[in-house]
Amino acid sequence: MSDGKIVVTGLTKVYKTVRAVDDLSFTVEAGRVTGFLGPNGAGKTTTLRMLLNLVRPSGGTGTIGGQRYADLVDPIRHVGAILEASGAHRGRSGRNHLRMLCIAGGLPVSRADEVLDMVGLTPAAKRKFKGYSLGMRQRLGIAAALLGDPKVLILDEPANGLDPEGIRWMRDLLKGLADEGRTVLVSSHLLSEMEILADDLVIIAAGKLVRQGTVAGIIDSMGAEQIRVRTPDADGLVAALGEGVGVTRADDGALRITGASRETIGDTALRAGVAIHELVVDRPDLENVFLQLTAGKADIR
Known part of the structure; x- marks a missing residue:
């Protein structure tokens, strides 16, 4: 993967008579946090699933660093993603869950403790997953996404279940990762938070692109100060x-x-x-x- 730019071109998904995503095109640049916004049913999650080759497009393409996700060699080292709060065996500890992912991805198991520390879950590392709150599960999901030290992060509603302190922590983490030159694409309904967190926005509705640009540029385009x-x-x-x-x-x-x-x-x-x-x-x-x-x-x- 030459870089972390995400390019979506004419992406379309049709379910019988419903066009969930309709000829959607946008780009996500490296070194920036891009907010992916839209009303319920706008096609955000479907778009992310097509990017990660979890859903087959009816048309168009989505590439990460110039390649389809399915064609990446060792994708865990290039792309980290969470599309819902982390799922794990209820009786397995957070640390052991991440260690299993390390083994499956060919990573050293010591990486599990490193990412647990990054997301503030070290005190709960030995606790069983069934005892995790929703916010802790979100942190565990982000930890899993970071295991391969990827250039690209794709996160769907990562702030769900986080308290105000947790949301600030996530904001600082994602901004820091973007400052390191990584590509960060975040879908969220928390508009006030996205106004603070994001550098750029991609706004869709009914499966179509409505507006793309910087946060300030989009806000200013809607009327004089x-x-x-x-x-x-x-x-x-x-x-x-x-x-x-x-x-x-x-x-x-x-x-x-x-x-x-x-x-x-x-x-x-x-x-x-x-x-x-x-x-x-x-x-x-x-x-x-x-x-x-x-x-x-x-x-x-």
Whole structure:
């Protein structure tokens, strides 16, 4: 595998009369965390399964480092993936579960303890899997994905079951792995977390690509930044700002201004002798942008 870039080209999956994935194309670059977002039924998990050759595509291709996953030699050393909370024998300890995977993958069993330490499960290494919480199972799944020290990580809803501390830990881990030059593709419904974690986004709905780009670029593309202003002399401020500035009044009496920067508004108010009680940038967040982009496209079958 020459690099860790993921390239999806025209990927399609049809189940009888349902097009779960419809001519989907996108790229995921190395050295970055890419969020893979979409409503329920959008085709995210099906796409990931096709990438990992767990589902046969009806059309198109998905490659990792220029090769299909099925054609990779020793894939455990190239790609680590979790598509659900880790499954293991209920009576087997977390350490022994990972050791079995090491043996199956031709890795030294000592690697099990290394990844347990990476995911913070060393204190629970000897505990049986049946006693693991959902969050601990997610950590064990990430540990399994890291066993081969892969260049590429593909993770489907890895934050399910994690508490706030666990989510922050996962964020730091994935950002650190991307900083090492690895490719990190993460599917998640936690939009506020993805806004913090991801560098890039791929948003799909009804099996089709809706938008791809950087987090900031996608958010900014959905509308001009607004400045929220509260003042006892709203009419005086509007008059001082003059033409070319858009002003709307919020229900609480605040002004929402477009077409002028925060600095320009502040300087204008000072010259006009208008008191300012609040002056903040009101920037759209990823949740609102996502809902606009995918409105009416969730699968409710």
